[in-house]
Every structure is written in structure tokens, then in C-alpha cells.
Amino acid sequence: MNRSVEYLLRRLGFYSLAAMVAITLNFMIPRMMPGDPAQIMFARFKGEMSPAVITAMRETFGLTNDPMWQQYLTYLKHLFSGDLGISISNFPKPVISIIATGLTWSIFLAGSALIISFILGTSLGALAAWRRGGILDSIMPPLLALLGAFPYFWMAMLVLFVFGFGLGWFPLWHAYPDGTSPGFNSPFILGALYHAALPAATMVIASLGGWMLAMRNTMIGILGSDYITYARARGLTSRRVLIRYAARNALLPNITGFGMALGFVLGGALLTEIIFSYPGQGYLLIQAVRAQDYPLMQGLFLTITLAVLGANWFVDIVTLLLDPRTRR
Amino acid sequence: MNLLRVENLKVDYLTPDGVLQAVDNVSFEIKQGEILGLVGESGSGKSTAAMAAMRILGPPALIAGGRVIFKERDVLKMTAEELRRWHWQDVSIVMQSALNALNPVLVIQEHFVDTINAHCPEQSNGEVLERAAKLLKMVDIDPRYLKSYPHELSGGMRQRIVIALALALYPQLLIMDEPTTALDVVVEREIIKRVLQLQKEMGFAILFITHDLSLLLEFATQLGVLYAGRLVEIGPVEVFRRGGVHPYTQGLFQAVPQLHGAREAFKSIPGSPPSMKNPPPGCRFHPRCPLAEERCSKEQPELKQIAQEHQLACHVRSRD
Amino acid sequence: MNAGLLFKQMLTNRKALAGMILFGLFVLMALIGPWMVQDPIEFTSIPNQPPSLDNWFGTTGQGQDVFAQTVVGSRATLAIGCASGFLVVILGAVIGGIAGYLGGRTDDFLSLLINIFLVMPGLPLMVVLAAWLPPGPLTILSVLVLTGWAWHARVLRAQTMSLSQRDFVLAAKVTGESSLRIVTAEILPNMLSLMTSSFIGATIYSIGAQVGLEFLGLGDISNVTWGTNLYWASNDSALLLGSWWTFVPTGLCIALLGFGLTLINFGVDEIANPRLATESLWVRKLKGRATVDGSTPVIEGGVR
Ligand SMILES: Nc1ncnc2c1ncn2[C@@H]1O[C@H](COP(=O)(O)OP(=O)(O)OP(=O)(O)O)[C@@H](O)[C@H]1O
Numbered sequence A: 001m002n003r004s005v006e007y008l009l010r011r012l013g014f015y016s017l018a019a020m021v022a023i024t025l026n027f028m029i030p031r032m033m034p035g036d037p038a039q040i041m042f043a044r045f046k047g048e049m050s051p052a053v054i055t056a057m058r059e060t061f062g063l064t065n066d067p068m069w070q071q072y073l074t075y076l077k078h079l080f081s082g083d084l085g086i087s088i089s090n091f092p093k094p095v096i097s098i099i100a101t102g103l104t105w106s107i108f109l110a111g112s113a114l115i116i117s118f119i120l121g122t123s124l125g126a127l128a129a130w131r132r133g134g135i136l137d138s139i140m141p142p143l144l145a146l147l148g149a150f151p152y153f154w155m156a157m158l159v160l161f162v163f164g165f166g167l168g169w170f171p172l173w174h175a176y177p178d179g180t181s182p183g184f185n186s187p188f189i190l191g192a193l194y195h196a197a198l199p200a201a202t203m204v205i206a207s208l209g210g211w212m213l214a215m216r217n218t219m220i221g222i223l224g225s226d227y228i229t230y231a232r233a234r235g236l237t238s239r240r241v242l243i244r245y246a247a248r249n250a251l252l253p254n255i256t257g258f259g260m261a262l263g264f265v266l267g268g269a270l271l272t273e274i275i276f277s278y279p280g281q282g283y284l285l286i287q288a289v290r291a292q293d294y295p296l297m298q299g300l301f302l303t304i305t306l307a308v309l310g311a312n313w314f315v316d317i318v319t320l321l322l323d324p325r326t327r328r
Numbered sequence B: 001m002n003l004l005r006v007e008n009l010k011v012d013y014l015t016p017d018g019v020l021q022a023v024d025n026v027s028f029e030i031k032q033g034e035i036l037g038l039v040g041e042s043g044s045g046k047s048t049a050a051m052a053a054m055r056i057l058g059p060p061a062l063i064a065g066g067r068v069i070f071k072e073r074d075v076l077k078m079t080a081e082e083l084r085r086w087h088w089q090d091v092s093i094v095m096q097s098a099l100n101a102l103n104p105v106l107v108i109q110e111h112f113v114d115t116i117n118a119h120c121p122e123q124s125n126g127e128v129l130e131r132a133a134k135l136l137k138m139v140d141i142d143p144r145y146l147k148s149y150p151h152e153l154s155g156g157m158r159q160r161i162v163i164a165l166a167l168a169l170y171p172q173l174l175i176m177d178e179p180t181t182a183l184d185v186v187v188e189r190e191i192i193k194r195v196l197q198l199q200k201e202m203g204f205a206i207l208f209i210t211h212d213l214s215l216l217l218e219f220a221t222q223l224g225v226l227y228a229g230r231l232v233e234i235g236p237v238e239v240f241r242r243g244g245v246h247p248y249t250q251g252l253f254q255a256v257p258q259l260h261g262a263r264e265a266f267k268s269i270p271g272s273p274p275s276m277k278n279p280p281p282g283c284r285f286h287p288r289c290p291l292a293e294e295r296c297s298k299e300q301p302e303l304k305q306i307a308q309e310h311q312l313a314c315h316v317r318s319r320d
Numbered sequence C: 001m002n003a004g005l006l007f008k009q010m011l012t013n014r015k016a017l018a019g020m021i022l023f024g025l026f027v028l029m030a031l032i033g034p035w036m037v038q039d040p041i042e043f044t045s046i047p048n049q050p051p052s053l054d055n056w057f058g059t060t061g062q063g064q065d066v067f068a069q070t071v072v073g074s075r076a077t078l079a080i081g082c083a084s085g086f087l088v089v090i091l092g093a094v095i096g097g098i099a100g101y102l103g104g105r106t107d108d109f110l111s112l113l114i115n116i117f118l119v120m121p122g123l124p125l126m127v128v129l130a131a132w133l134p135p136g137p138l139t140i141l142s143v144l145v146l147t148g149w150a151w152h153a154r155v156l157r158a159q160t161m162s163l164s165q166r167d168f169v170l171a172a173k174v175t176g177e178s179s180l181r182i183v184t185a186e187i188l189p190n191m192l193s194l195m196t197s198s199f200i201g202a203t204i205y206s207i208g209a210q211v212g213l214e215f216l217g218l219g220d221i222s223n224v225t226w227g228t229n230l231y232w233a234s235n236d237s238a239l240l241l242g243s244w245w246t247f248v249p250t251g252l253c254i255a256l257l258g259f260g261l262t263l264i265n266f267g268v269d270e271i272a273n274p275r276l277a278t279e280s281l282w283v284r285k286l287k288g289r290a291t292v293d294g295s296t297p298v299i300e301g302g303v304r
């Protein structure tokens, strides 16, 4: 068990380092760009804000006349006290409070889509490999590859156009019905599920093929391995060989892939949210881009990165539980 | 009485550049409690023949002909469920790659539980574990290793465990495919000694596959020599103790037995084994054979009885 | 495997061939298409007209010809996609190759760098970078390369590592060949199929990401590309107005191009991984007599 703890701590150390890199990038990017970052960042503030507020904002981002390292320290100090600055498009709300609600919705939507797609995709992949040459194995991979080739957000546009605008089966925007109040009440929860159904479905469709193919190919490799032949030779039932010997082992590399794909799939999820006007991180992102709201953009980058790093650590824990070899 | 009878077995591999006949017309019999040894160079089709007889070869293999009879039952006609039950209760195998035969993410105990449960679902967990512990003791392994993962054990330990697993349901036939080539000599000797003791106690038959002819001479009762997918000579071990009759068998003897793996030993026969994709016409051994005549390159010799239980496939020697 | 042989095998692989034909059609469209259609920016007709004989794919919310925009848009999108795919693989091969070949401290450091870039979520990083840089193709290209290289560096590092342990490389090292020669003569040729599939994967990724960035309005919105086409469609409320023809053709083109590239990769996979090909062959030849329970099939007389 000690080794497991040590392994998880080592991973945590790595993620902390990655987080520091992200934080530093966030600090460096505006300063490496042509022009005066403060000028660009606050261009749209002019007239709306009092000089006092602008000074406070400069403080937050360390955009003072101090030497660079001191600017960096100032920036870190604000960051660790949870100050990500003030949003320009939602003046004078602090970025952190805007992002907090957005993050909840994003995690709910992208998280459930990702998990459904992963479970469905790997199961299909396992079955396709098990029944080589069957319908699942011959028709599904190219079909899903074709579906997966559509950009997430385009798929979302089409689906929304057909099922939302055209047929009117699903709501067109937002995360829950007007008139319900967020909390533990059934109109809100059912409404939220109803609103998430279509965006989640498009994400699942667009990403299913990737998981299925990856799982199928790992499974084919594993099915040719000696311990599968040996398990069959011992007279184990097919079901048992499939689940306990083949699928379980093939899942391990794919879980690692799951961790690494998180960041990528999340990008697609953000774009999907934009189409559905779903009030998650993606929706905030487009607002930030359209309004050149740099503080919000950078805050989004940071929080999304931290969320992805956290999720990766979680994946490490799961891998550790499933694979004794990492416990070495 | 015959336990296993293999008749004219043919096994093909479908490769991108054509059909590879890895086993061609191989026939042999194993009687109850007997030890049949199969020798042959690497690639001669030993593993293929054994695994096809058990019907556990996966893609790209297929059985292209012949019969496999186990105690009056036709193995090649068995349904999937019949095969499943036949496996391990009647016949078990220690595969050549035994070191990779265990699932790396399951502890040893679970391999025993899965195996026993598959055949005796009525046994309680406690009984199964008791039996697993007893089996491990049989191969001199401390039962506490039941809780270990395969990667935590040495090669020799894994090999013993795989042997213990093979005996879990007291089979009548145990196939051992080069069970000791990956181990050092001392461990090899110990393990073989243990298996032979167990064989005396429990009375199962063994099909023992190896490169090492001299090893087989010590304990086999019958011996078969495989060359390029065909049996060239098969008979009681005494025939081979006297040096065998087929020129290939004799070539095997001219080599000094090496401590480890017999690969080196075959160098005393000039040339190299034929490509299995397009084997030479006639006798497959003729390009390397010191006695080859014209007929040998044209006509394929069939196995012929030349003495009590002794069969030979050689135009020259069966004439003399 | 040298480039000629790989290409020859790709021509005989059904999937790869179909993919290459599809890809070739789009390359043709990008190369000569723009001269064959009308000006995509000119406001020629009534806005938001459905497909007709005059405007095959209808008109945009501004009255431009959608067909012309779709054809012209392929050029910039494909150019940036391929360029970025190429640069990403080169960068990945250099960094991954150095890490895998040299090992030790260098590898520790580079692996750390690779892993950090791998866990960074790509799109948000791209957005921040693209928002600060002046809009334009160069910005998009550099952002794509910066966020895309790590994956391929990881894959190519692993391959280099396993290759440098092979006998022929160890032999070359013993005989005192220079590192440069070993890498170019022994290692690189053996990574060809992997680098090909990396390039194709990177191109697919680059096209998708580029379209996404431009859709967000982070490209130069006065250019005609597949990404800006979708940006304008969404900006002109295509969904609300029901003008599906403003976004469907571009999306289909992106998907067909991506699908073609994916097919090529399926083919390269089969060539590089003979197990996949061998098993497909087995399944095909046995025609329904293949067993799924793992037992050896019995076919009297075999198959030809
Ligand atoms: N999966 C496969 N696909 C194609 N050909 C195969 C496959 N497995 C084995 N062969 C071929 O079949 C022939 C017999 O192989 P087999 O493994 O039975 O030999 P063996 O006598 O057991 O050799 P060894 O002593 O090395 O174990 C060889 O020529 C080999 O190349």
C-alpha cells in the first residue's frame, strides 16, 4: 500500500508542476506578445471604469512597473487568494464567481457525455473484437469513424437544427427550464436532464468511434496473448474469458488514454456548449472572445486546466486500483 | 487402452502469402499412464500439433483434416460446450509460453478459483481454496503465494504454479510443451523430477514436447520425431536408446547434447530446416539427408510399420 | 520499410486506397477549384436563398455564393492543416527522437516537458494564445503546432527507444557509427509507417482545431476558409432562419476529408500491424465458419 501512496504522491507532484507551468504561461503570454498588455487588456474598460478600479486590476495581473519577478509574485499572491480579476463583459463581477457556476454545468454536461461515450464505446469495441468479422466488427468502425470526422460543434448545429428547431422535440438553449429554481427539486433536475440530453448525445456520437476503435485494437492484441489461450484451454466459460481476462485487461491502456483525451474532448465539449447556448465554460469562452474579455479568458484557461489535471489524477487512482502492476 | 488417438492430423495457418501447412498427416497414440515424447527442431510443428489436438489454436489456424479421438469421443466434432468440459477435466496443458500464461492482473488464487469453478461450480469457496493450497504444496510452493500477482514471482515458481493448475482437476492426459526451456538446468531437473513423481502417484499420461532428445530418453515410454510438420519416426523409447533408424533421428544423436535448448545440437546436420511455405517435394528431409536417392526427391515416404509398434517414413531405411 | 514500399502497399490496401482517392479529390479541389468558381466574397445575390440553379448551394446571410465559399475555403484550410500536420510531426520526431535515443537526463527532462504539454487542455490554451496574437493564418499555424506536437513526440519517443534496443542498432553502435548516421540510416527508416500515421493523425487534428478556432472568431474573419464559413453561418443566425445550406456543405466537406484521412490511417495500421491483416484474412477466408469461442475451426480439406 505504501508504494501506491508513493505513486499517487509522485503523480500529484507532477500535476502540481503542470499546474505551475499553466499558471506561469498565463502570466507570460500577455507579456510576450507585441504591444503593452495592460493597454490591450483594458482597452475596452476605458470610460466604464474608474482609474482606481483599473489600478486594482493592474495589481491583480501584476501589470505594474515593478521588475518582472516582483510582478510574478504579486500575480501569484492574488491568484492563490482566489482573485482572478474582474470580468470585462460582465463588469463588475469577479471572474472567479462567473467561472464557478459555468464550471459546474460543464462538468455535469461534458462529464456525463464523456463517461457514457467511454463506457458505450469500449463495450462496443470489446464486443467487436470478440466477434471478429461480425456485424459490429465490419460495419460499425467505418460508420463511427465517419461520424467522428464531423467537427463536434457542426454535429451540434445539425442536431439542434433538426431536433430543436425543426422537430421541436428538445429545448433550444440553456441548462434548465425557465421558472424552475436550481436545487434539489424534481422539476429542476428533470429539466436539467432534458436540456442536457441533446448536447450530450452529440458529444457521445462524435466521440464514440474513437473509444470503440481504440478498445477493439487493444482487445485484438490481447485476444492473441497467451493468457487468453490458456484461460480458454482451462475450460473457462466464454463470458468469463471475455470479461475477466480480455476486456478487463484491454481496458487498462484505454483508461490511460481516457485521461489523456480529457483535455481534447473537453475542447470539443466547449464548442458544443456554444451551439446550445449551454451556460458552461464554452459559453463563457465565446463571450470572452467576442468581448475581448482577457481576464475571463485567462481565468477560463486556468480553471479548465486545473479541472483536467484533477481528473487525470482521479484516472491515476482508478488505474492503480485496477492494475496491480502499477503498484510495484 | 488408448487414451488419445490422433490420425492424419493436418493443420494450416492462413498467412498473407498463402497457406502454411504446419502439421501434415501426423498420427500418434497415447495409452493410459504412458509418456509420449515429441522431438523436433524449432518450427517443426510440435506445439501446433499438440494445441490443435486440444483445439485451442486461435486465428489464423484451422484444422484441415484428420481425426482426434479421446477415449472413443471425436474431438473434432465436439460442440463448444463439450470442448469446454473436456478441457482440463480430461486433458490439460502446460503451454510453451507458460511464463506468460497467467493473467497479470489476477492473483494466483483467482486462477485456481476460476479454473475449479468452471468445472465444479458446486464447490464452496473454502473447499476451492483448500484444494488450491494442496495443489501448490504438491509442487513445493508455499500456499501464501496464492495472494501474489504473477509478476511478483520468479520464472521457476510460475512454472510450478502452472503445473499445479494443470493438475487441478486430476486430468488423465497432461500435455507439457517445452515446460522447462526457459529455466536453468537445476530448476529444470527438479521440476521434471517432481512431475514424474506426481505422474506415478496420480497415474496420468503425458505428452512431452521438447528439443532435447537426450532428456526424453530418460523417462519417455514412446517417442516421436517430427520434421517440417511430418512425423519421420515413432516407436518405443528402446529403439531410440539404440540410436533410432531414420537418418534424421540419427543426425540428432550425433550432436553432443547441450545443457540448454538443443538448437545448437542440430547444427551437426548440414543445411537448415525447409521453408514451411513451400516445402521440398518428396521427402522433406532429402536436401539434407546423407542417404538421399533419386526417389526421395520425388515421392513422399509414408509412415510404415517396420517392427512391433515402430513406424518409419524413409524410402531407404525401410527397404534395408 | 522504405517510402516506396510503404506507398506500394498502401495502393494495394483497399482502405488506404479509398482514403487516398478521397483525399486526392480534396487536394484537387483546393488546387484548381478556386479558379473555376465565382468570387466568394462578392455580394452577388439575395441573401439566404436556398440552393438553386444559379447558386448550387444557395446564398449566405450576406448574399454570397455558398458553393464558391465551400470550394475556395478548402484551399486555406487544407494548406494550414497539412502544414501544421507536417510541422507537428517534425517537431515531435525531433524532440521525441532525441529523448528516446539519448535517454538519461535529457530524456527525463524532455519527457517531463512532453507530459506537461500533454495534460494541458488544447483548446483553451489555443484560445488564449490566439486571442493575444494578431489574427491570421500564421497565428493559427503556430498555435496548432505549439499545442499539437506533444502527443506525437510521446509516440515517436517510445518507438525510438524500442528501436535503439534492437540488435541492428546496437551492432551499429558497437562498430562505432556516428549517432547521426545511426539515426538517419537505421532508426528513421523504421519509423516511416508510424510517422506517416502520425502525420495523418496530426493533419486531422489540425483541421478540426483550426476550424474550431476560426469558428470562435479567432481567425482572420475576412478570409474565406471552412472555419470562417461556419463562423459566418452562426453569426448570421443560420439555425434560427433555417438556412441549413450555409453550414451543411462545409461540414460535409470537413467530415469527408477527415474520413478519407482516417481511412488511410486504417490502411497504414493494417500494413504496420500484420496481426490485424492476418486476422481479417482468416475471418474472410473462413466465411462464417470462423469460430468465436476460440476453438480451432475444423474444415475438411482446408481453404485455398
Ligand atoms: N500464428 C502463426 N501464423 C503463421 N504461422 C505460424 C503461426 N504459428 C506458428 N506458425 C508456423 O508454424 C510452424 C510450426 O510452428 P510451431 O510453433 O508448432 O513449431 P514448434 O515445433 O512448436 O517450434 P518451437 O520449438 O520453436 O516451439 C512454424 O513454421 C511457424 O512458423
Ligand SMILES: [Mg+2]
Pocket: B046, B047, B048, B096, B177
Ligand atoms: Mg513450440
